Amino acid sequence: MTTIDPRSARELIATGPDTLVVDVRTPGEFASAHLPGAINLPLDQVDAHLRRIVADAGGRMILVCQSGRRAAQCQAKLAAAGLADTAVLDGGMIAWTAADGPVVKGRKRWDLERQVRLVAGGIVLISVLASLLWPAAVFFAGLIGAGLTFAALRNSCLMGMLLARLPYNRVSAVPPIEDSLRRLAGAGR
Structure with missing residues (x-):
């Protein structure tokens, strides 16, 4: 992995x-805060548009997510499809903001990892209380x-993928995927 x-x-x-x-x-996380000029291409959309991304991408690509984990997954998918000139922003948005990098801010939303912790913790708490x-x-x-252990071992999270599909995480203010793909194609020329 290149970082x-x-x-x-x-x-x-x-x-x-x-x-x-x-x-x-997710579009919700992107709308909350992102790097200036960034294109939003949610990880859950990469597989569906992988050929187009690889064909249209040109130049160096920096992949960003909240902590670097999802960006690393995207980098692996792109590399397997033949796109090698990518780098993952080490530490993601967390490290970027800690280094005082410029950020375009919108309405504050919870990042996906925080949502997973809330849902998983809530289910565990309710289950333990209900077990009384x-x-x-x-x-x-x-x-x-068991699900969290499996997610850690596989470096993927089913709960996160499901939460990413919620309306809260799909913000209409963020350009649709086709706009992002057009910007990607335009940047590659």
Whole structure:
């Protein structure tokens, strides 16, 4: 995996006119805050448009998400399809904002990872409390624990993918995927 630290990414963006910033977070997360000039291409849309992305991409691509995990998944998909000139922003938006990188801010929304922690924690808490009345309810907590363990081992999260499909995470103020793909094609020329 090729990564780039926030300081080097800023320099590359400032000096490389063919450098494209691709944010793979949900439209809701993107609308909340993103790098100036970034294109929103949610990770859950990459597989459906992979051939077009690889064909249209040109120049250096910096992949961004909240922490770097989803961007690394996207980079692996792009590399497997033949697109090699990509780098993951090391530490994602968390590191970018900590390094005082410029950010376009919108209405504040919870990032997907925080939503997963809320839902998983809520299910575990409710299951444990419910088990005081119905002992079998504790198995729901065990299922969530097993799911989180599997997600960590596979470096993917089914709960996160499901939450990404909620209307809250699909903001109409963010350009649709076709607009992002057109911008990607235009930047590659």
